[in-house]
Amino acid sequence: MTYAHDDFDTLPRMPSWITSSRPETLEDVAFLSGAALAHLHVVLDRSEVPQSLLRDRLSLTAAEACIVRSGRSERAGELRDAVHLLRSGDLPGPAGETYLTWRRAVERPNSVKTLCRALPGIEAGQLVEWLDAGQGSPVSRAAAVLETVLTQAPRKEIPALILADAALAQALGRDHLVPLLAVGVKRADLRKRGDELRLACHRAVTRSTFDAVGLAADLARRADRLNAVAPKLRAKGAGAAVEMFLTRDAVAPSELPLPDRAARRLCDRLVDLGAVRELTGRDTFRLYGV
Template sequence: MTKIRPKTSDAPMLVGPLPGWITAAPAETLEDAAFRSGAALAYLHMISGQEAVPQPLWRDRLALAAAEVCVGFSGRREGGHALRDALHLTRPGDHPGPAGAIFGQWSRAVARPISVAHLGKAMDGVSAERVALCLDAMGSNPVDRAAGVIEAVLAGLPRGETVALILADAVLAKSVGKEHILPLMSLGLKPRELRLREDALRLACHRAVLVGAGQAVPLAADLARRAARLQAVVPKLRAKGADRAVDLFLARDALAPGALLGFMSDRAARRLCDRLVDLGAVRELTGRDSFRLYGV
């Protein structure tokens, strides 16, 4: 299994807060908004190169936030706890429900590099032709291309908010030279803004990037600290397969002990999760005595 642990000892953590001037005041004009969103994307580009930040985990936790937004677009009220339960505690072959399906689409979309084949599989019922057209979107800058994708997708799929936002964030990431989707624009758009057109939609999308960056940057810093703490306790772990379990925790928003059964017993998996909680390296995310989920 490929190791994805961040290096934490060679260099200090370099993830500082997003500069205040980028988000201090509302961006009133399209030009101002484009300048600020470009600055935010440049800052995120720097963070995405930091080895201390567990990149797969960062993407997956932002995918949870994006899924919450999309669930809200559909008129449902499920929050993060319910989405995690739906995705991680549904039996194989069973449907996770509408909200769980939305989270599943986002989680699959961010897990692997951007491609027509992968995104077609991640989003149920979306043709490869539609994905390919979106990934080839044209525009004067990355955010404008992503805005054009939202407009085009919703013109053909009026209730396809989740598909539109996944593809928009895919185009945004691809346009700035990234291999994976980092949910950003999806975090800041309001339902009414998705129905805007042309310059009004582009302005909303530039503003949404600022909102998304405002969530993504502090999350990256927090996860870097948590990942360093998890890495520090690895020498204290004696369970067979503990290294592989740590790699999974650094890649997933949440895990049930059953996710570790491919390389350790059920009892060993539960004991390891509880041991990591005792060491302050992971958190139990549900507050329950059973059907527990754990995450960094």
């Protein structure tokens, strides 16, 4: 989803020249991606941005982008269903597993331990080797990691993108992985190498950073609204429920720390107050989020 400039009213606006320019050289494209990342860095450090919620929603966006590039038909709503409506003992399916992989990659501080948890099929030593493949500026390092993984393991596109975004976050000094490259790269970009791949990565980062800033502003306003109505909630466990909404892309009533009927009533109350949205459009098996 692309966010309009009207969404940038609570956080610093990204200068329009960053996205309106159409540079061709690697040097010029790299300058714009650096400017975009510098602006995102400022936005991410703002206290009003719900960081965990932003990362969780971006993990859904990254998972959906990976699914689209693979040629599968599932979209965000189906990915949410695959994860949040999963019953004990059930398997999430390939699309749901992609979403879970991204969620695990972003929910804890960026480290080899976190990446091993997200990518259990890859040994820690191999992850370290791939992460160390990048040199230079943040995007160049990320592009080098992406190229190295795809060259050595062409079928591991999702691990390659996760590791590239992890390398980018590490180079930027961010504590957590923020999906950017995975959101912005195109299917054809993953077949490029060398300067062509670096050029594609710079452009991808500029596009996805613009959208991430818009999403951050949108979620900051929505979180502010939820915090404003929270004192009106009288249900026992409402505080813990509000915290879940402030950290998760979507929540099923059954996940809330309340009895089933009370949880459904709380969700309906929050919708009436304009603090959360029902995300599915269904009468049953509903999911809610800010």
